[in-house]
Amino acid sequence: MSLLAADLPYWAQSLLRVLGGTVAVLLPAGTIVYLFLFKMMSFMQSRLGPMEAGPYGSLQLFAEVGKWLQKEDIAPENADTRVFRMAPLVVLVSTFLLVAVVPFGPDAYFTDFDAGVFYMLAVSSISTLGILMAGWSSANKYSLLGGLRAAGQLIAYELPMVLSVIGVVIQAGTMNLQSIVIQQNDGEIFGFDGLGNPFLLTQFVGFLVFMISVQAELTQTPFDMPIAESELVSGYMTEYSGFRFLIFFIAEFATAGVFSLIASVLFLGGWGLPFSWFGWESVDGIDNWMNVGGPLILVTKMVVLSGIIMWVRFSFPRMREDQLQRFAWKVLVPISLVNIMITAILKVVF
Amino acid sequence: MPKVPGMIKGLGVTARTMAETIKPKKLGGGAHTVQYPHEKESPPIRARGVIALREDNCTACMLCARSCPDWCIFIEAHKDLAPPRRAGGAPRKVNKLDRFDIDYALCMYCGICVEVCPFDALFWSPEYEYSEPKIADLLHDKTKLGEWMETVPEAPALEAGAEKKKGK
Numbered sequence: 001m002s003l004l005a006a007d008l009p010y011w012a013q014s015l016l017r018v019l020g021g022t023v024a025v026l027l028p029a030g031t032i033v034y035l036f037l038f039k040m041m042s043f044m045q046s047r048l049g050p051m052e053a054g055p056y057g058s059l060q061l062f063a064e065v066g067k068w069l070q071k072e073d074i075a076p077e078n079a080d081t082r083v084f085r086m087a088p089l090v091v092l093v094s095t096f097l098l099v100a101v102v103p104f105g106p107d108a109y110f111t112d113f114d115a116g117v118f119y120m121l122a123v124s125s126i127s128t129l130g131i132l133m134a135g136w137s138s139a140n141k142y143s144l145l146g147g148l149r150a151a152g153q154l155i156a157y158e159l160p161m162v163l164s165v166i167g168v169v170i171q172a173g174t175m176n177l178q179s180i181v182i183q184q185n186d187g188e189i190f191g192f193d194g195l196g197n198p199f200l201l202t203q204f205v206g207f208l209v210f211m212i213s214v215q216a217e218l219t220q221t222p223f224d225m226p227i228a229e230s231e232l233v234s235g236y237m238t239e240y241s242g243f244r245f246l247i248f249f250i251a252e253f254a255t256a257g258v259f260s261l262i263a264s265v266l267f268l269g270g271w272g273l274p275f276s277w278f279g280w281e282s283v284d285g286i287d288n289w290m291n292v293g294g295p296l297i298l299v300t301k302m303v304v305l306s307g308i309i310m311w312v313r314f315s316f317p318r319m320r321e322d323q324l325q326r327f328a329w330k331v332l333v334p335i336s337l338v339n340i341m342i343t344a345i346l347k348v349v350f
Numbered sequence: 351m352p353k354v355p356g357m358i359k360g361l362g363v364t365a366r367t368m369a370e371t372i373k374p375k376k377l378g379g380g381a382h383t384v385q386y387p388h389e390k391e392s393p394p395i396r397a398r399g400v401i402a403l404r405e406d407n408c409t410a411c412m413l414c415a416r417s418c419p420d421w422c423i424f425i426e427a428h429k430d431l432a433p434p435r436r437a438g439g440a441p442r443k444v445n446k447l448d449r450f451d452i453d454y455a456l457c458m459y460c461g462i463c464v465e466v467c468p469f470d471a472l473f474w475s476p477e478y479e480y481s482e483p484k485i486a487d488l489l490h491d492k493t494k495l496g497e498w499m500e501t502v503p504e505a506p507a508l509e510a511g512a513e514k515k516k517g518k
Contacts, residue, residue, distance in 0.1 A: 047383040
């Protein structure tokens with residue numbers, strides 16, 4: 001964005017950022033819902049999925065959104081109406097705040113600041129607040145249980161997520177997501193620079209822990225106790241209908257997209273390809289087309305990662321609530337702590 | 351061979367199913383489902399779609415109507431005279447059907463009427479396309495039930511050594 005921002009008035013910059021942010025949130029959400037939720041899930045169940053709206057059901061999304069928008073906006077009589085109405089927006093806002101730090105190209109980013117990783121991890125927990133608000137204000141036992149479960153789960157899995165990212169931060173020596181991307185593409189493995197140095201290789205354990213925690217943060221299936229429909233109807237979303245439910249739904253998949261973006265930035269080299277392929281020596285030497293190509297590369301990586309998230313979601317049954325907590329505290333947290341220690345030692349050695 | 355963990359095996363199952371579904375029909379792939387209004391589903395030959403009536407076999411004995419748990423069969427008949435079987439004999443007295451209706455809005459497809467019919471007048475047909483916009487229109491009369499006889503599949507061949515059924 002700063003590419004254009006240089007000679008534009010402030011209002012035009014702001015407008016561009018709002019538009020860009022909306023696209024960056026809604027496009028991954030739409031892609032994931034159509035490509036994976038509608039089509040891949042159907043294929044995995046040996047059926048075709050939506051086929052009527054548009055060629056191969058490609059316009060089904062618009063049909064669904066139109067349907068949800070037509071529905072009545074109902075709040076339960078005993079609900080805390082103001083909080084109840086606000087909750088889905090709080091969840092969606094955290095997604096928008098997350099996308100703000102994701103770098104899409106050498107000059108294509110919304111903000112570029114040094115505490116990017118810290119900000120990302122802090123902001124991603126805002127959605128917990130929204131979910132807790134939704135669960136508490138619905139005046140419904142299922143919502144309350146779902147909200148509490150969600151809060152417990154999100155807090156439990158926030159920890160391994162933070163710890164697994166620390167490995168990357170130690171290795172990169174910076175919290176700036178943009179420099180993390182550049183380091184990965186500019187780097188070399190023992191003098192061989194044909195692959196760059198994606199942290200996927202050196203931080204593979206961290207990557208696994210991160211992806212598992214993301215799966216839990218998104219409440220996707222092996223970890224979807226907060227909305228376990230066989231016990232809790234729909235958890236914290238039970239009382240929502242119409243466009244407020246739609247916002248929850250969009251937030252769920254937009255967050256899946258944004259977390260995949262962040263995972264590809266942290267572990268897969270983000271918007272870049274190894275710079276040695278093009279003979280770029282430093283950041284300033286990067287060709288300008290990367291500002292257009294970069295987002296495409298990043299989105300490709302995002303689609304692959306969110307495809308894996310959805311694949312796991314469609315394949316596994318739900319874990320039990322106590323298994324979920326035990327898995328976070330007794331398996332993931334120790335693993336990521338050991339990972340940090342080893343990374344720190346190796347960082348000093350090399 | 352080392353044992354593959356179940357988690358990974360599970361991922362393999364879903365991936366394989368997806369590949370099978372995406373594979374073109376010509377190569378033996380495709381979904382197990384049918385895009386119904388565009389292509390007709392072919393149910394199993396003995397599927398319980400609808401109950402058909404062979405009117406000539408019915409003697410209005412009322413067994414079906416009385417055994418129906420939902421009371422969805424309506425039968426009315428009158429006595430009639432049929433020509434004698436042999437020349438010079440007295441005319442036979444038969445029950446002639448005036449009305450044989452099945453209310454498919456009530457029917458629960460239990461098949462007791464088909465089982466209980468002593469004269470092989472009722473049959474299962476795999477036909478399934480008979481929905482109506484109005485619920486009252488689901489009451490079908492003997493003409494309609496007779497039309498469905500055409501869709502009734504041939505009775506399966508008897509097992510070797512089975513006693514051949516007489517009559518029919």
